[in-house]
Amino acid sequence: xxxxxxxxxxxxxxxxxxxxxxxLSVKAGEVAAIMGPNGSGxxxxxxxxxxxxxxxxxxxxxxxxxxDLLEMDVSERAAxxxxxxxxxxxxxxxxxxxxxxxxxxxxxxxxxxxxxxTTPDFIKRVRAAAADLKIDFxxxxxxxxxxxxxxxxxxxEILQMSLLEPRLCxxxxxxxxxxxxxxxxxxxxxxxxxxxxxxxIVITHYQRLxxxxxxxxxxxxxxxxxxxxxxxxxxxxxxxxxxxxxxGAAA
Amino acid sequence: xxxxxxxxxxxAETSLVDAYAGASGWLPGEGVVKxxxxxxxxxxxxxxxxxxxxxxxxxTDLRALLAKGFRASxxxxxxxxxxxASNYSRLMNAVRLPVMDGHYFADLADDxxxxxxxxxxxxxxxxxxxxxxxxxxxxxxxxxxxDGLNISVAADAxxxxxxGIANTFAGEAGGIAATRxxxxxxxxxxxxxxxxAVGPDDLSYLTSTVTTLTIGEGATADYVxxxxxxxAAQRLARFNVSLGKDATLNLFILNAGGSMVRQEIxxxxxxxxxxxxxxxxxxxxxKAHIDVTSRITHHVPQTNATETFRNVATGAxxxxxxGQINVAQPAQLTDARMACNTLLLxxxxxxxxxxxxxxxxxDVQCAHGATVTDLEDSYLFYLMARGIPESTARxxxxxxxxxxxxxxxxxEALIEALEGRIDAWMERHV
Numbered sequence: 001x002x003x004x005x006x007x008x009x010x011x012x013x014x015x016x017x018x019x020x021x022x023x024l025s026v027k028a029g030e031v032a033a034i035m036g037p038n039g040s041g042x043x044x045x046x047x048x049x050x051x052x053x054x055x056x057x058x059x060x061x062x063x064x065x066x067x068d069l070l071e072m073d074v075s076e077r078a079a080x081x082x083x084x085x086x087x088x089x090x091x092x093x094x095x096x097x098x099x100x101x102x103x104x105x106x107x108x109x110x111x112x113x114x115x116x117x118t119t120p121d122f123i124k125r126v127r128a129a130a131a132d133l134k135i136d137f138x139x140x141x142x143x144x145x146x147x148x149x150x151x152x153x154x155x156x157e158i159l160q161m162s163l164l165e166p167r168l169c170x171x172x173x174x175x176x177x178x179x180x181x182x183x184x185x186x187x188x189x190x191x192x193x194x195x196x197x198x199x200x201i202v203i204t205h206y207q208r209l210x211x212x213x214x215x216x217x218x219x220x221x222x223x224x225x226x227x228x229x230x231x232x233x234x235x236x237x238x239x240x241x242x243x244x245x246x247x248g249a250a251a
Numbered sequence: 252x253x254x255x256x257x258x259x260x261x262x263a264e265t266s267l268v269d270a271y272a273g274a275s276g277w278l279p280g281e282g283v284v285k286x287x288x289x290x291x292x293x294x295x296x297x298x299x300x301x302x303x304x305x306x307x308x309x310x311t312d313l314r315a316l317l318a319k320g321f322r323a324s325x326x327x328x329x330x331x332x333x334x335x336a337s338n339y340s341r342l343m344n345a346v347r348l349p350v351m352d353g354h355y356f357a358d359l360a361d362d363x364x365x366x367x368x369x370x371x372x373x374x375x376x377x378x379x380x381x382x383x384x385x386x387x388x389x390x391x392x393x394x395x396x397x398d399g400l401n402i403s404v405a406a407d408a409x410x411x412x413x414x415g416i417a418n419t420f421a422g423e424a425g426g427i428a429a430t431r432x433x434x435x436x437x438x439x440x441x442x443x444x445x446x447x448a449v450g451p452d453d454l455s456y457l458t459s460t461v462t463t464l465t466i467g468e469g470a471t472a473d474y475v476x477x478x479x480x481x482x483a484a485q486r487l488a489r490f491n492v493s494l495g496k497d498a499t500l501n502l503f504i505l506n507a508g509g510s511m512v513r514q515e516i517x518x519x520x521x522x523x524x525x526x527x528x529x530x531x532x533x534x535x536x537x538k539a540h541i542d543v544t545s546r547i548t549h550h551v552p553q554t555n556a557t558e559t560f561r562n563v564a565t566g567a568x569x570x571x572x573x574g575q576i577n578v579a580q581p582a583q584l585t586d587a588r589m590a591c592n593t594l595l596l597x598x599x600x601x602x603x604x605x606x607x608x609x610x611x612x613x614d615v616q617c618a619h620g621a622t623v624t625d626l627e628d629s630y631l632f633y634l635m636a637r638g639i640p641e642s643t644a645r646x647x648x649x650x651x652x653x654x655x656x657x658x659x660x661x662x663e664a665l666i667e668a669l670e671g672r673i674d675a676w677m678e679r680h681v
Binding site: 051073075092093099107111 | 628629630632633634635636637638639640641643644647648650651652654655
């Protein structure tokens with residue numbers, strides 16, 4: 001489903017190279033974990049997948065469902081089924097969450113040539129998804145993420161993910177800032193979305209999240225490259241030995 | 252002996268002088284009225300239109316900006332005018348007072364609720380202008396005014412229905428539509444007004460309007476100016492307000508049209524305990540030049556004023572906000588606050604904001620602030636990352652920016668109607 005080949009990325013503003021020849025392949029139905037120390041390029045990878053402007057791809061390719069992902073703009077990628085769950089979801093004053101959700105769901109449907117949702121149908125879907133994630137429906141009348149706690153913001157991200165039904169989910173350090181109960185709710189939300197037709201990329205520092213969202217593959221990112229890949233046992237090994245040992249051995 | 256060299260008039264000035272000469276035979280009023288018109292035209296000839304050298308017009312060089320080819324608009328045929336006016340859908344349900352090309356059509360007006368009186372007359376306050384260059388908005392109106400509404404709300408009357416002053420331009424290119432309205436709310440009354448101006452695109456015409464609103468003791472007025480002139484229209488507007496003891500005015504201004512707009516607002520806060528809330532949205536796209544110049548004078552103690560404008564500029568639009576607050580020496584305990592926030596969406600648009608405070612009392616609170624920003628990139632990215640196309644995402648964020656002032660209004664239907672007009676503007680410009 002996703003094929004990244006020899007990817008090189010730098011920060012547009014100052015030219016700093018962040019990703020240096022990254023190769024990664026993720027199949028439909030697969031849950032791939034990407035782990036790595038601070039500054040290894042994890043968040044950059046998530047931004048490049050979603051199409052953020054501040055990054056420049058200087059070499060390599062990203063193919064998604066047989067299409068050149070780099071040719072699409074941010075909203076086209078989202079409409080094509082790529083979803084980024086943000087590490088730090090932004091607060092947008094003045095835009096009610098429900099308005100935002102409806103616009104997003106209908107924009108994607110429109111780009112895919114589907115009928116827009118009726119208001120009752122929309123509300124029904126949101127109520128059901130909010131209940132699954134233990135989100136108070138009234139909270140969704142507030143502006144996007146404004147006044148939400150850290151945990152509420154992450155749950156709201158997963159709510160958006162379940163409503164938008166993406167085909168490729170990228171979770172950027174979704175565990176950061178979550179207490180144990182919230183981590184459980186968020187992980188359950190992600191697990192509900194596991195599906196043979198859907199791929200999930202879980203980006204994280206810690207093994208802890210992977211106890212809840214058990215990955216099929218684990219990849220270690222260091223200095224902008226995948227230096228080691230394995231199954232879920234690799235995550236446990238990392239937890240035990242630390243990044244330095246694994247990265248040192250791979251280098 | 253002194254020899255006076257006559258000024259050489261610009262095209263715009265000549266066109267105004269000629270327009271008066273061509274219409275002096277039929278413009279209403281004889282004697283003193285005619286005398287005042289002639290004085291106004293003389294003042295225009297002698298002083299000319301203001302340039303940047305006139306402090307009050309520093310950001311709006313009217314001599315350079317005003318179009319030419321003007322002519323006064325005689326009273327149109329009611330049937331034809333009504334038909335052309337019907338091209339514009341009503342903003343919302345209101346007691347409609349139709350004004351076309353500067354002429355009031357009482358026969359076409361809706362039935363008036365009790366407590367409300369409307370007389371066609373422009374004479375109240377007419378001829379009181381100074382003729383000075385800075386008063387050119389009044390001077391031009393004095394020369395060309397054809398009609399006006401003299402509206403009064405009886406003491407203690409509570410008018411539930413919105414009173415709609417529906418100004419439509421349906422005349423020919425270069426036409427001047429000039430009105431002078433005089434509105435009085437007697438003590439203890441309440442009334443809400445929607446003063447709307449519409450006209451066709453791609454047609455140069457001039458709207459000249461002077462409105463004087465007097466709010467009596469304990470009375471409350473809600474007043475909305477919805478300016479949706481055509482995209483080639485010129486508009487010179489003045490709004491004078493006098494507030495009595497414990498009187499309240501909630502004024503909202505939407506500027507969403509016109510190519511050259513000068514909206515002056517002058518407030519005299521003359522009654523203790525008076526409260527003035529001014530807010531507005533200026534949408535400045537294409538090549539529009541929109542100038543809102545306000546002057547608030549607090550004459551007596553214990554009055555409050557807040558003034559909040561949200562501006563959106565794009566294309567090659569140029570916006571101006573000048574906000575003057577004067578606090579006279581007796582006006583202790585005045586609380587006056589002014590804010591002007593602007594979104595600049597293109598490289599070629601600009602916005603000039605000039606706050607001025609003149610305070611002669613020592614125990615007052617006055618504050619002003621102005622900000623200029625572009626849309627926040629991180630917000631745009633977030634919305635687009637959920638599949639919302641960039642143009643829609645930009646509109647959502649602009650809507651949110653202006654909604655903060657629009658949604659302060661209390662009439663839900665009015666909020667919805669105004670937001671509909673804002674959306675329509677964004678469809679064309681964003």
